[in-house]
Amino acid sequence: MVDGDLRMVAWNQKFIDLFRLPPSLMRPGVLFEDIVRYGAKLGEFGTDSNIEDLVHARMESLKRVEHRRFERKRPDGTVIEVRDRPLPGGGFVALYIDVTERKRAEEGRLDAMRRERQAEQLLVEAIESSSEGIVVYDGQDRFVVANSCYLEFYPDIADMHRPGVKYEDVLRASVERGESCQLPPGMDKEAFVQDRLRSFRSPSEPIIRRMAGGRWMQFSERRTPGGGLISLQTDITALKNRESELILSKDAAEAANRSKSAFLANISHELRTPLHGVLGLAEIMRDDPGTAASLETYQDYAKLIHDSGSHLLDLINDVLDMSKIEAGRYNLMDEKMSLGRVAESCLAIVACRARDGGVNIVKRLDHTMPAIRADQRAVKQVVLNLLSNAVKFTRSGGTVVISTSRDPAGDVTLSVSDTGVGIAADQLSRVGEPFWQGDDSHARGYEGTGLGLAISKRLMELHGGAIRIDSVKDVGTTAEIWFPKARILN
Ligand SMILES: Nc1ncnc2c1ncn2[C@@H]1O[C@H](COP(=O)(O)OP(=O)(O)OP(=O)(O)O)[C@@H](O)[C@H]1O
Ligand SMILES: [Mg+2]
Incomplete structure (x- = not known):
């Protein structure tokens, strides 16, 4: 307690202990200013200014003491709360409370809250990113x-x-x-x-x-x-899409592998049959003691061996053509050519067989047809196969018609129709499949390797054209090839 003249009136032991005041200072009537000065020297009011300024500032503030309360950090790091209270007759009472512990707890709480907020912020950012x-x-x-x-x-x-x-x-x-x-x-x-x-x-x-x-x-x-x-x-849309692409390409690869295996199995079958014929006949001739067979029989044997051999040669040529096309190594040799002329030369080749089989051939060639740009050898191979199929699958007395024309769309077509055995409706979709020869082609003893249409189809596709087959069982078949306008030369 300090009186109106700013002299100490009363204090307790805690006050002395708190500020470590020497007993010599603590005489009754000591000037409060001396205590302030003592504290200032110990750094009680900070070290920013010189001692007298600090003392002056504190004393000035005590001239008109109001109810107030403030905190002060002390040189040793502890915190005190100071409460000044004016007395009615002048002077004041000052209370000093050590609030270090409370402050520390408060700061700890603030710190924890700050850390919590930071953690929350981090979590929100993590979720967001x-x-x-x-x-x-x-x-x-x-x-x-x-x-x-x-x-x-x-x-x-x-x-x-x-x-x-x-x-x-x-x-x-x-x-x-x-x-x-x-x-x-x-x-x-x-x-x-x-x-x-x-x-x-x-x-x-x-x-x-x-x-x-x-x-x-x-x-x-x-x-x-x-x-x-x-x-x-x-x-996971992108992932899913990639997955289905992979499944598709795996399916495609498996299908390709299957068809390759089927192709190889077919080839070995096709090769083996005529080879057995050749070997069987050769064995008979080898083991013949020289008396059993007549010259005619030997000539028949030689003919059979020759037929088997040329069948094998055809087959091998077809397989080579086929694999060249499949491997994308069949290069078209485009040249100016006339479909009519190709038709004529193919007709010459099959004429003999047609005559032998009693098949009538009718030509309906449009001589005003423009020339086309195409691989003549390939086109000839296609036309020859269509014509020989028509002749082969038509019975004696039937008719084969070959015609060329320009359709309304301007495309050039060549068609071969016959009045032959036809193809069953449910089989039509298999035409063009390698080695597919119809259910009874073999049974009825028709010649062929079953690659003709498969090759024809691919050759037409290489030209940007197509092949179309219409057929009615036991009525007849029409095969038509067409070339796109781009291949017509005017
Ligand atoms: N004009 C046709 N009339 C009836 N069936 C046909 C006709 N053309 C083709 N086919 C059927 O289609 C099958 C396949 O014909 P493709 O020309 O591909 O083979 P192929 O004639 O048997 O043998 P090659 O390879 O010697 O031509 C034939 O075996 C036959 O069953
Ligand atoms: Mg054929």
Whole structure:
């Protein structure tokens, strides 16, 4: 307690201890200024100014003491709270309370709060920077937080995501609005909602779902220890697309492999049959003691061996052509050529066989047809195969018609029709498949390797054209090839 003249009136031991005041100083009537000065020397009021200035400042503030309360950090790091209170007759009472402990606790609390806020901030940033959609619900299935990635996945229900909104309400809104949600096939809305609610309440494996607009999403949901739910949603559309591309190319590779195996199996079969013929006849001739067979028989044998040999040569040539085309190494030698002339030269080749088989050949060649740009050897191979098929599969007394024309669209066509055995409707789609020879081609003893149309088809495709086969069983067949306008020379 200090009187109006700023002299000390009373103090307690705590005061002396707190400021470590020497007993010599603490005489009754000591000037408060002396105590302030003593404290100032010990750095009680800081070290910014000189002692007398500090003392002066403190004393000035005590001339008009008001009710006040402030804290002061002391040189030893402790903190005191100072409470000055004016006395009615002048002077004042000052209270000094050591608040170091309280301050420390307070600071600790502030620090903890700051750290908590930082951690929260970090968490929010981590969630935000994720390229996965993240959404969190609490133990009562109420929405807590979602990152913007999640909200971008579901723009139609973004407005539903307010803290406290129930998951079921969000889900139902999504099903009703239906912009991002697509019901699995064969599932109605209510069944879907119930299904989702079940997996939301006890999530297990990640779910992959197709969303509206063809997007694929993967949902990984986990219950948190506190009973809440965290759902991670990843857009796996790119992954899915790559997966289906891989499946497609794997299927294509397998199909190619299968057809290659089938092709090889066919070739070995086709080679073996005539080779057995050749070897069998050669054995008979080798083992003949020289008496059994007449010269005529030997000539027959030689003819059979020759036929088998030329069949093998045809087959090998066809296989070589085929594999060259398949490998993309068949280069067209484009030249100016006339379809009519090619038809004539092919007719000359089959004429003899047609005559022998009693097949009538009718020519309907349009001589005003423009020339075309094509590989003459390839076109001849195609036309010859069509003509020889027609002659081969037509019985005695039947007719084969070969014609050329320009169709209304301007494309050039050549067609060969016959009144032969025809092809069953259910078999028509197999025409052009390597080695396919019709159910009874072999049985009826028709010659051929079964590669003619397969090669023809590919050769026409190389020209940018096509081959078309129409046929009615036991009525006849029409085979037509056409070349695109780009190949017509005017
Ligand atoms: N004009 C036709 N009439 C009836 N069937 C036909 C006709 N043309 C083709 N076919 C059927 O299509 C099959 C395949 O014909 P393709 O020309 O490819 O082979 P191929 O004539 O048997 O043998 P090659 O390889 O010697 O031509 C024939 O075996 C036959 O069953
Ligand atoms: Mg043929």
